Amino acid sequence: MIPPLLRLARAIETSLRTGGASLGLTPAQAETLRFAGTVRPDVATIGQLARVLGVRHATAVGVVGPLVARGLVERRPHPFDGRRRVLGLTPAGQGVLVRLERLTDELANALGTLEPSEAAGLEVGLGAIVAALRRRGALVIAAPCAGCIHFLPDATPGSNTPHRCALLRRYLSDAESRLACPEHKPAA
Template sequence: MTIYDPLYRRESRAARVGMTLLRMSQAVKALTASEVAGTGLTPVQAQALLFVRYTKPFLASVGRLAEALGVTHVTAIGVLDGLVRHGLVEKTTSPLDRRVTLLRLTPAGEEVCQRLGRFGHTLEEALAQLDEAELEALERGLGAVVWGLREAGVLQVAEPCRGCVHFQENAAPGSPEPHHCRLIQRYLSEADAKLACPDFTPSRPAV
């Protein structure tokens, strides 16, 4: 059965919720398109730019961007080529692995990111109409769905270090890089710890 079948949706709450999420995704596409109007960017280019801005510099690679956008490597390169032509992003070779291309913002890219500071605010305002208890229930429910999709390999979740199973806070007290990531075996500064990591794994999965 398909969630597009209205008779089936009457029988299945999961199908009704699934159709609601699908409709919301269509609305989000329209909202994000309107929010980037005037920047000269497409919504996916805006996402790519914000990925570079908020991801740890040593993890902001072309491959990671492709995962974050849910697209192929070739498609991600196409998105980036537009940003490079606009002078918003630069590509560099990783000093640890010459096969890896890292991404960084130019001053012009930083400026555009400032203009994208309210990207996604329309959706946030719509959700703010719910009371705190409703938001908490929605967050827990959607968190469980997101976790399931992540486990299925169809979704990437990038978050700052705190709350990640691999993160050791203050592993080297007094050091400029006091925190440690067990996954990549690297010490992190406080600034690094506050940036998103594509390998974020919550200590306790959402239930």
């Protein structure tokens, strides 16, 4: 299992590195564009970006700088805290993100040729590896609220913001609960 897995990881890395380079992006910059374009706005901070990239805060600042200079990423006021800033994509950045996401189409096509039982086995196996890495703190993956230990669904039924996040201490709409969050902590 391990050699094919390593080959797959290398193929994905090569594909993303080559494709990212064709857009003038390093792998860290490509990941930063994904972060700024998909993570919920109230947690899209440089500190969270550093967690997702697995780098120091100063390194994350260095990754973001050229993207801001190219007009792809911008620093915005935090929606709930006037003292903080968050990252977001400009329209030009959104266009580059769309092109970036097409790079994974080839991989998705390859996975689409697997038999359902093979795909299910792969998903279970890879899921177990990812879960182990997350438990060790070696991997931070932004994910929607469903399945997070901090998520209290339907805390106030019938309201526009029926769900609650116990960590952020905030009520959430359905749409907000579907946004990716780097603080997502899966139930064991």
